[in-house]
Amino acid sequence: MATTSSLLLLLPVIYPITFLFLILLPCHASDPDPLQDFCVADLKSTISINGFPCKPVSAVTSSDFFFDGFTREGNTDGPFSWRLTPGNVLSFPALNTLGISMNRLDFAPGGMNPPHSHPRASEAGVVIQGKLLVGFITTENVFYSKVLGPGEMFVVPRGLVHFQKNVGKGKALAFTAFNSHLAGSVVAAPNLFGATPAVPNDVLTQAFRINNNTVNLIKSKFKS
Numbered sequence: 001m002a003t004t005s006s007l008l009l010l011l012p013v014i015y016p017i018t019f020l021f022l023i024l025l026p027c028h029a030s031d032p033d034p035l036q037d038f039c040v041a042d043l044k045s046t047i048s049i050n051g052f053p054c055k056p057v058s059a060v061t062s063s064d065f066f067f068d069g070f071t072r073e074g075n076t077d078g079p080f081s082w083r084l085t086p087g088n089v090l091s092f093p094a095l096n097t098l099g100i101s102m103n104r105l106d107f108a109p110g111g112m113n114p115p116h117s118h119p120r121a122s123e124a125g126v127v128i129q130g131k132l133l134v135g136f137i138t139t140e141n142v143f144y145s146k147v148l149g150p151g152e153m154f155v156v157p158r159g160l161v162h163f164q165k166n167v168g169k170g171k172a173l174a175f176t177a178f179n180s181h182l183a184g185s186v187v188a189a190p191n192l193f194g195a196t197p198a199v200p201n202d203v204l205t206q207a208f209r210i211n212n213n214t215v216n217l218i219k220s221k222f223k224s
């Protein structure tokens with residue numbers, strides 16, 4: 001009895017705390033905070049954790065903290081005439097646990113970074129060269145877009161489907177930044193039509209209101 005009544009007395013305290021906790025929860029919509037200065041990823045570790053284990057501090061050198069992957073122009077050969085050079089935890093292990101990463105995007109004329117979304121990050125980007133049509137679509141299916149030139153910046157809210165397309169006459173170059181060391185990318189078309197094992201045809205015919213032959217045709221374009 002004594003414990004029940006003391007619990008009742010605590011209710012005015014517990015309610016506001018629970019409420020505060022619930023409002024604060026959505027604030028954690030990015031990578032967790034680091035618990036030390038750095039944790040250069042040991043990508044070869046056999047231990048599996050959320051993120052990557054740290055390389056021993058004694059083995060860390062200056063070169064771990066610098067990355068020259070963006071000094072080279074990406075090869076834009078391929079079906080979409082563009083190239084993404086990632087500066088994420090996999091190519092630049094010093095980013096491990098720091099909650100940030102960047103990409104270099106090279107586009108041939110007409111090239112496109114096809115519609116995709118990042119499950120773990122919002123994206124900010126800046127155009128360095130050329131003319132890019134940048135657009136994203138909201139959960140309400142509203143399309144926001146603009147053609148950007150050098151020095152102009154854009155943002156894509158976390159998880160929303162977006163693309164960039166070179167609409168200029170020459171090459172285009174842009175850099176993007178993410179609030180995750182590995183933002184992840186779900187590329188819409190290959191995700192649905194190039195998955196392994198394949199998504200059943202009757203799911204796709206029904207979802208897209210198209211016939212079986214059309215599904216087979218699209219699948220043939222995204223064979224992994």
Ligand SMILES: *[C@@H]1O[C@H](CO)[C@@H](O)[C@H](O)[C@H]1NC(C)=O
Nearest residue numbers: 201202205211212213215216
């Ligand atoms: C749809 O195409 C697949 C692959 O060719 C085939 O195996 C399947 O029988 C077809 N389904 C229908 C309903 O025609």
